């Protein structure tokens with residue numbers, strides 16, 4: 133069965149809950165027609181359906197579905213799904229994001245075991261675990277992340293683990309609980325350039341996000357750190373360049389750059405579609421700055437091809453050590 137997304141409201145067809153109540157008063161931003169280089173195939177592969185059935189049987193949420201990711205057909209056809217823990221409701225209201233906003237329910241203590249069981253059944257080499265923002269919790273959900281990592285290590289010891297975390301803004305040292313659980317990759321997306329934060333990521337602070345990445349690297353340099361930006365929101369090339377410098381100063385290993393796509397008419401408008409050649413130029417700029425790995429294309433998302441990218445990161449580090 134296919135998930136039918138209502139592209140006006142961003143919700144799943146048949147689910148009556150309002151998905152973005154805080155955005156309902158905003159004027160509509162018409163959704164621009166996508167250029168030819170952003171076309172994706174509708175999900176149809178039998179493995180896509182198996183993946184979906186398994187995730188739903190384990191009562192798990194994925195960012196692939198909740199964020200209406202364009203790559204879902206490709207990723208789920210190779211069993212690559214990004215699990216979204218701590219519920220389907222986020223306490224922030226970013227203007228780019230399709231994840232439901234509101235008051236989340238209590239944490240589900242069985243979720244770490246279910247995530248681990250699903251990953252073991254899927255037989256993944258590498259898994260990406262992300263979450264909604266949980267500003268309502270004292271630790272922002274850090275202990276829950278650590279519990280998921282511990283369960284994964286026990287149930288799927290050969291699987292490498294990547295976490296894509298919230299910023300833990302105003303949660304003190306909570307981030308350290310996640311870092312000390314030793315994920316293989318610690319990802320936190322800056323999402324956009326600092327000038328655009330008030331419009332695009334109003335609940336976040338650029339320097340908090342940057343400092344989080346810097347602190348994780350300082351805590352354990354063996355953990356790969358990773359961050360990403362969406363392009364096409366009105367950022368200038370000079371601003372992107374500055375963000376790359378900031379990330380390198382924070383010791384970030386891996387940069388992802390992808391095109392922002394507008395989920396609904398109530399979300400931030402696409403300012404422009406960045407052509408593939410420009411992504412290639414940004415990738416060259418980033419490599420010149422010393423990132424161990426760069427993924428940059430219109431359909432790049434932070435978890436897209438994350439398993440192959442992890443192998444490339446390990447190889448890049450080995451090559452650096454040998455040099």
Ligand code: SF4
Nearest residue numbers: 196201204207435436
């Ligand atoms: S790119 Fe990431 S979020 Fe999108 S479908 Fe693939 S795994 Fe899911």
